[in-house]
Amino acid sequence: MSEAEISQTVEELQVLQRVIADLQARLLTVQKSIVEHEEAVKLIEEIRRSGEKTKILVPLGAGTFAEARFESIEKVTVSLGAGVYAVKALGDTQQILMRRSQNLQALFDNLSKRIGEYTARAEELRELLGRFLSAQRRQGT
Numbered sequence: 001m002s003e004a005e006i007s008q009t010v011e012e013l014q015v016l017q018r019v020i021a022d023l024q025a026r027l028l029t030v031q032k033s034i035v036e037h038e039e040a041v042k043l044i045e046e047i048r049r050s051g052e053k054t055k056i057l058v059p060l061g062a063g064t065f066a067e068a069r070f071e072s073i074e075k076v077t078v079s080l081g082a083g084v085y086a087v088k089a090l091g092d093t094q095q096i097l098m099r100r101s102q103n104l105q106a107l108f109d110n111l112s113k114r115i116g117e118y119t120a121r122a123e124e125l126r127e128l129l130g131r132f133l134s135a136q137r138r139q140g141t
Contacts, residue, residue: 001132017124020115027111030104044094047073056109074141 001009047054047070054073057065077085078093088096 001128006129006132009129013122013125013129015124016118020118020122023111023115023118027108027115030111031110034101034104034108037097037104041094041097044076044090044097045134048090048094 047056049101054070056068056070058068059065073090075087075089076093078088078096080086080096
């Protein structure tokens with residue numbers, strides 16, 4: 001293995017490590033969004049089952065909550081993306097959130113697969129460099 005090949009291998013390994021770290025951060029963000037969507041779907045289902053006069057805790061921020069009561073809830077405002085919001089029936093909102101959750105799960109699976117592929121390649125490069133260094137030590141150079 002030449003100096004240039006070693007340099008190129010180390011450079012590729014460093015790039016892979018940065019890409020893997022970036023993908024892992026994205027994976028964590030997607031995972032949090034999946035959980036948020038699933039919790040929203042569950043809350044909407046609870047609201048639908050309980051009918052009127054539902055009590056919930058409303059987050060005010062910084063770990064502070066206020067108790068609120070719905071006298072009647074038939075529609076909610078839901079983000080459709082790109083800063084666009086629409087008033088939708090609870091069932092429609094639930095469907096929107098479930099579709100988004102499924103899309104996020106597909107993204108999660110894709111990111112996980114890519115991380116696995118890049119990690120495998122990084123491991124191959126580490127092994128290649130390790131074999132080269134071992135051979136160099138044996139040769140005493």
